[in-house]
Amino acid sequence: xxxxxxxxLDAAPPRLLxxxxxxELPTLGALIEEGARYxxxxxxxxxxxxxxxxxxxxxxxxxxxxxxFRHRKPGAYxxxxxxxxxxxxxxxxxxxxxxxxxxxxIVGVPxxxxxxxxxxxxxxxxxxxxxEVRFTWPPSLKRELKDYIFDVxxxxxxxxxxxxxxxxxxxxxxQVLRMLSRRKWDFFMFVEIGVDRVQHAFWGYMDKEHHKYExxxxxxxxxxEYYKLIDEELEQxxxxxxxxxxxxxxxxxxxxxxxxxxxVNQWLADEGYLKLKEEPKKPGMELRExxxxxxxxxxxxxxxxxxxxxxxxxxxxxxxxxxKRDYEAIRDQLIRDLERIRGPHxxxxxxxxxxxxxxxxxxxxxxxxxxxxxxxxxxxxxxxxGWPTNYLRENDRGPDDAVHDWYGIYVVHDPQGxxxxxxxxxxxxxxxxxxxxxxxxx
Amino acid sequence: xxxEGASGKYTTVSIPVTLYRRIKKLIEDTxxxxxxxxxxxxxxxxxxxxEMEKGEEPFTPxxxxxxxxxxxRLGYLD
Numbered sequence: 076x077x078x079x080x081x082x083x084l085d086a087a088p089p090r091l092l093x094x095x096x097x098x099e100l101p102t103l104g105a106l107i108e109e110g111a112r113y114x115x116x117x118x119x120x121x122x123x124x125x126x127x128x129x130x131x132x133x134x135x136x137x138x139x140x141x142x143x144f145r146h147r148k149p150g151a152y153x154x155x156x157x158x159x160x161x162x163x164x165x166x167x168x169x170x171x172x173x174x175x176x177x178x179x180x181i182v183g184v185p186x187x188x189x190x191x192x193x194x195x196x197x198x199x200x201x202x203x204x205x206x207e208v209r210f211t212w213p214p215s216l217k218r219e220l221k222d223y224i225f226d227v228x229x230x231x232x233x234x235x236x237x238x239x240x241x242x243x244x245x246x247x248x249x250q251v252l253r254m255l256s257r258r259k260w261d262f263f264m265f266v267e268i269g270v271d272r273v274q275h276a277f278w279g280y281m282d283k284e285h286h287k288y289e290x291x292x293x294x295x296x297x298x299x300e301y302y303k304l305i306d307e308e309l310e311q312x313x314x315x316x317x318x319x320x321x322x323x324x325x326x327x328x329x330x331x332x333x334x335x336x337x338x339v340n341q342w343l344a345d346e347g348y349l350k351l352k353e354e355p356k357k358p359g360m361e362l363r364e365x366x367x368x369x370x371x372x373x374x375x376x377x378x379x380x381x382x383x384x385x386x387x388x389x390x391x392x393x394x395x396x397x398x399k400r401d402y403e404a405i406r407d408q409l410i411r412d413l414e415r416i417r418g419p420h421x422x423x424x425x426x427x428x429x430x431x432x433x434x435x436x437x438x439x440x441x442x443x444x445x446x447x448x449x450x451x452x453x454x455x456x457x458x459x460x461g462w463p464t465n466y467l468r469e470n471d472r473g474p475d476d477a478v479h480d481w482y483g484i485y486v487v488h489d490p491q492g493x494x495x496x497x498x499x500x501x502x503x504x505x506x507x508x509x510x511x512x513x514x515x516x517x
Numbered sequence: 518x519x520x521e522g523a524s525g526k527y528t529t530v531s532i533p534v535t536l537y538r539r540i541k542k543l544i545e546d547t548x549x550x551x552x553x554x555x556x557x558x559x560x561x562x563x564x565x566x567x568e569m570e571k572g573e574e575p576f577t578p579x580x581x582x583x584x585x586x587x588x589x590r591l592g593y594l595d
Binding site: 122123143144145157159160161170173174175176177178188189191192194202204205208226228229230261275377378379380455470473475 | 544547548549550554555558561562564565569575576577579580581583584585587588590591592593594
């Protein structure tokens with residue numbers, strides 16, 4: 076039986092960690108250079124929720140019935156529920172270990188609010204509403220976590236303040252991690268969400284190909300500096316970790332430059348799929364704020380890092396318009412139309428629209444009728460209306476420079492030297508759970 | 518009604534002797550060092566699962582609003 080430490084860096088891409096920054100990060104660099112390196116293939120959709128849940132259960136988003144942060148409540152156009160720890164109905168890595176009496180420390184692995192009883196310690200993730208609620212297992216652990224910070228809000232123009240908050244959050248988290256690392260554990264896993272936030276906020280300042288990039292700008296090095304902070308904190312943490320523990324470095328998906336946001340509902344309205352009774356009065360209005368003629372609407376969409384398309388199906392929706400016998404033909408037509416969308420300058424896009432059953436063997440919960448990635452995720456989906464164009468260079472809800480990407484990182488480092496070092500190819504995110512259990516030896 | 522144990526944090530419940538023996542055998546060579554720690558672990562899991570089945574909303578209405586606003590500002594709900 077081996078002890079295992081999993082360092083989760085939300086959204087850390089191979090490009091930064093395996094290539095551009097590896098030489099400047101002594102601790103992370105050593106783990107990467109002296110570890111087995113994989114390109115981690117994320118799930119559909121490559122989003123924080125469901126990705127970490129897929130990783131820690133070995134189940135697909137279809138089996139989990141988790142397709143993002145929110146899900147439709149059946150029978151209502153505008154109601155939805157938010158994913159939480161209670162949305163996961165399969166044992167997670169630490170549950171499997173707990174049943175064998177092994178102790179875990181779990182910090183910030185989404186979605187882990189409300190915290191569930193485990194054999195060991197748990198601190199919930201960034202979906203925790205506030206520090207007022209119960210956010211630890213055991214509940215008494217909370218008393219030791221004064222000033223704990225779950226997350227920062229990155230969509231702000233106050234960049235300097237954001238940097239301060241990011242640094243404060245991460246330093247505090249590592250303080251807590253060091254404290255917990257001195258307790259009894261067999262499996263220790265944490266996720267630092269700050270990596271995702273710093274990339275969303277500062278990618279355009281770093282990436283020379285980003286449309287917002289200006290050479291020599293003040294924030295050019297912020298992402299690099301943040302990884303250096305993680306590196307320094309990790310150096311301190313590793314001093315507390317047993318020398319024979321296997322160390323795993325993992326992200327849930329990658330990141331790349333955002334080219335813009337595509338207004339999916341405006342496009343659906345342009346194409347006649349969505350019928351509005353009125354013109355939106357101002358830019359940025361949500362669909363629920365605009366009167367929709369559901370009696371003539373074929374489909375509507377949701378925004379986010381990918382688009383979800385719902386068909387206004389008779390018998391399923393309150394004012395269904397599409398007959399069941401036409402459903403597949405409509406979906407086929409939508410796929411053809413979506414995949415034909417071109418960019419703002421008429422350039423060809425690599426858009427993919429999938430039926431959930433094409434992606435998952437089992438499709439539980441309330442999936443969308445189509446899952447759409449505009450230009451291979453480079454354009455995010457904006458659900459809001461009232462814009463003068465369907466192509467927004469800035470995001471529709473405040474500054475955001477990065478989108479998600481298919482490949483993350485997965486590194487296994489064994490100080491005992493039992494694992495062969497070097498490039499190992501691709502590891503699917505749904506295979507990680509079994510791989511971790513195998514490394515531990517259960 | 519169960520009486521409080523000496524520490525004030527633990528109390529005693531009764532289980533059949535045969536079940537006790539089966540558990541004792543089951544936890545040999547695992548991380549569980551006593552039948553009590555195993556029983557506590559299993560009960561916590563089952564109680565949490567039953568609480569989930571009762572369908573309690575994980576978020577109060579105010580917390581839900583707070584989370585939705587936050588997720589929106591994080592770009593997950595546009």
